Amino acid sequence: MQKNKSLYIDTEALSTLALVKAGLITPVDKLMNAKEAEEVDKTKFYKGVPFPFAFVLAPKGERNHKVLKTLQHGETVNLITNGKKVGELTVDDTFPIDIEQRLTNIYGTSDSSHPGVKNTRMRLGTIAVSGEYTVEYPLITDNINRIKNMIKKTGAKFVSSIMLAANPLNRAHERMIRQSLGSCDLLIIFLRKPFTSKGLRYDIRYNALTTFIDNFLPRNKVLVIPFENSYIFAGYNELILDALLAKNYGCNQLIVGKNHGGLGLFYDENRLNSVFDRCKNIDIDIKTIDEYVYCDTCKTLVSTRTCPHGQHHHVHYHSESIMQLIQSGLIPPSILVRKEVSANILSALFPDRFKNLQEMHYALIPGSGLLEQQSEEQFYLNLISLYQTSSLT
Numbered sequence: 196m197q198k199n200k201s202l203y204i205d206t207e208a209l210s211t212l213a214l215v216k217a218g219l220i221t222p223v224d225k226l227m228n229a230k231e232a233e234e235v236d237k238t239k240f241y242k243g244v245p246f247p248f249a250f251v252l253a254p255k256g257e258r259n260h261k262v263l264k265t266l267q268h269g270e271t272v273n274l275i276t277n278g279k280k281v282g283e284l285t286v287d288d289t290f291p292i293d294i295e296q297r298l299t300n301i302y303g304t305s306d307s308s309h310p311g312v313k314n315t316r317m318r319l320g321t322i323a324v325s326g327e328y329t330v331e332y333p334l335i336t337d338n339i340n341r342i343k344n345m346i347k348k349t350g351a352k353f354v355s356s357i358m359l360a361a362n363p364l365n366r367a368h369e370r371m372i373r374q375s376l377g378s379c380d381l382l383i384i385f386l387r388k389p390f391t392s393k394g395l396r397y398d399i400r401y402n403a404l405t406t407f408i409d410n411f412l413p414r415n416k417v418l419v420i421p422f423e424n425s426y427i428f429a430g431y432n433e434l435i436l437d438a439l440l441a442k443n444y445g446c447n448q449l450i451v452g453k454n455h456g457g458l459g460l461f462y463d464e465n466r467l468n469s470v471f472d473r474c475k476n477i478d479i480d481i482k483t484i485d486e487y488v489y490c491d492t493c494k495t496l497v498s499t500r501t502c503p504h505g506q507h508h509h510v511h512y513h514s515e516s517i518m519q520l521i522q523s524g525l526i527p528p529s530i531l532v533r534k535e536v537s538a539n540i541l542s543a544l545f546p547d548r549f550k551n552l553q554e555m556h557y558a559l560i561p562g563s564g565l566l567e568q569q570s571e572e573q574f575y576l577n578l579i580s581l582y583q584t585s586s587l588t
Contacts, residue, residue, distance in 0.1 A: 196377055199271050199272055199273045200249060200262050200265070200266070200270070200273070200285070201262065201273040201274075201275050201280075202252075202254055202259055202262060202263070202272055202273070202274055202275065202324070203256060203259055203275045203276075204252070204254050204275070204276055204281075204461075205276065205390075205454065206276055206277070206390065206399065207275075207318070207390045207423075207425045207426065208252065208254065208318075208425075209274070209276050209282075209330060209332055210332065210334075210335075210423040210425050211344075211391075211425045211427055212252070212282070212330045212332075213330050213332035213334075213335045214275075214335060214440070215250065216328070216330055216349040217269065217339060217441045218334045218337070218338070218443055219339075219439075219440055219444060220250075220398045220436065220439050220440060220443065221439070222241060222243075222244050222246075223241055223250050223444050225325070225326075225327060225328075225376055226250060226251060226252050226284075226287075226323075226324070226325040226328065227241075227249050227250050227325060227452065228287055228288050228290070228325040229288060229290035229323075229325075231325075232249030232250075232251055232290075232323070232325075233249075235248065235249045235250075236249050236296075241283050242489050244437075244439075244445040244477060244524065245302070245319060245433035245435050245436070247301075247435055248297075248300035248301055248432065248435070249300070249426075250427075251292065251323040251325065251524075252284075252323060252325075253263055253292045253297075253319055253321070253322060253323040253324075254318070254320050255317070255318050255319055256320065259320060260320060260321070260322065263320070263322040263324060264288055264289075264322065266286045266324060267286065268286055268287065268288060268291050269286065270325075271283055271284070271285050271286070271288045272284050272286060274328070275403075277457070278500070281330055281331050281332070282328055282329050282330035282331060283328065283329055284324065284327070284328040285325060285326045285327050285328070286307065286325075286326045287325045287326035287327075287577070288325055288462065288470050289322055289324045289325075290321065290322070290323055290325075291321060291322060291323075291380055291493050292319070292320070292321055292322065293319075294316065294321060294325050297319060298312050298315060298319070301315065301426065301427070301432065303521070307555075311380070311426065313380065314391065314426070315426050318426075325461075332419065332524065333545065334477045337537075337543070338398065338420050339444070340442070341382060341418065341420065341565060342420065342445055343420065343443055343445070345415075345418045346379060346381060346445060348415070348529070349380065349381055349415050350380075351379075351380035351381035352380055352382065353378075353379050353380050353448070354381045354382075354383060354445060354446045354448070354449055355375050355378065355379035355381070355382050355447065355448040355449075355482075356382070356383040356384070356385060356441040356446040356448065356449050356450065357371065357372065357375060357382065357385070357449075357450050357451075357552060358387060358422065358437050358441075358443070358449070358451070359384050359385065359386055359387065359404075360394075360400075360514075361386060361399065361400045361404050361479045361516070362387075362394040362395055362400060362514055362518065363395055363403060363517060363518060363521055363531050363532065363536070363540055364395055364403045364404050364407060364532070364533075364536050365512045365514070365517055365527075365529060365531055366489070366496060366512065366530065366532065366533065367486075367487040367496065368489075368512075369407060369411075369487075369533065371405065371450070371452060371484050371487070371544050372384070372412070372417070373412075374413065374484060375415055376413070376417070376483075377448045379418045379447075379448065380416075381416060381417075381418065382416060382418070383417075383418050383420055383441075383444065384404070384417060384420070385420050385422035385437075385441070386400065386401060386404060386419050386420045386421055387422055388421045388422060388423045388424060389423075389424045390423070390441075395518070395521075395544070397421070397539065397542055397545075399418065399543045399544060401421070401449070401500060402539055402543065403536045403539050403540050404419055405419060405431055405538060405573050406483035406515050406535055406539045407533065407535070410535060411533075415523050416470045416577055417581060420444075422440075424547060428435060428440075433434045434454060434481075435477070436449075437449060438477045438481060439477060441471075442477060442478060442479040444469035447479065447480060448479065448480040448481075448482055449479055449480070449481050449482070450481075450482045450483075450484060451481065451482070451483055451484070451486075452483070452484050452486060453585070454470070454500070457568055458477060458494075461525060472499055485498035485499060485500050485501075486498070486499050487499075487512065488502070488509040488510060488511050488512070489509065489510040489512075489530045490502050490504050490508050490509055490510075490533075491508050491509075491510065492504045492508050508529065510531070512531065517531055517532060521537075521541065522544070522547075524541070524544075524545055525573065526541065526578070526579055526582070529579065529583065530581040532577075533577060534580075535576065535581040537579065538572045538573075538576045538579065539572060539577065541571075541575050542570065542572040542575060543569040545571075546570065546571070547571075549571070549574075552569065552574060553568070553569060555574070556574055556577070559576070560577040560578070560580070560581070
């Protein structure tokens, strides 16, 4: 018996193949052949539903290239990730890919200074393969079951969703979550899990988010689902694919902030469009929420649309700037990040930071007089309380 040939794909490609096979980007349910790929790239539609670019598999690498050149119609090929067989593909056809055009279709540019373009170029080959396939990826199945079980458990009739990076979670995110909860029975937060190491580790972001949910939100109203943020969820196409995914996971609504990167206007066939023109054929309600800032006159979080005070009174929730504070080991002001969230993140990011934590705790922090073992997280919480003491400020 002849041994199957093998194609080697990374976890990002496996995750994306699994999303499609599970029906989460319906109507796309398979790898597209050359004719379908050309049509989708041209029309930006697939089976009457918006889809921004062709769904193809074109893995890079010399050994992949050699195999792709020899594949015949009807041949079965193994899919390998990290040295393990994760699925099989029955070949329909193979066809050449224009890498520069493919990158432009995905990101709107092929300029390698764009981080998404740079990363995708490193993993994109020149030959695509289409055909029916099967893959094993338990995370996707687990996500589907968790959402179904939560809807059944709560009896939720109207399910909203938010795609969130929470990198890091800040007060504006909290306000957006609370506002969303006011109009739904259940809120699904898809916490983006990128395939890069940029920013906070996923487990740190997940724990910070669940710290907020468990302590400050109603029980059984919010479910956090890990969402592996592959290359297809990128650039100005992101919102279209987010909407498709949320709909196919069983959500009735997708909520986005008005500063979402995919909301911009663009020109198509000499006509001014917005992404909402593309999403109108997707059966899901897309709701936008205003940008929030902290106003030093109003002394609270406000919408930029309703606050009467000028920009010079506003503190913006700029994730990269807050991240720089945290990565430097500094506690962000509580108007930016809730103290419980800051303590959770810092204690995870800088474990065993202090040579003698207990001694510092007893020296600096008022206590009951009892000798109690204090965690780093509790030390940060108590330290933040000292920062907030006002009599000497």
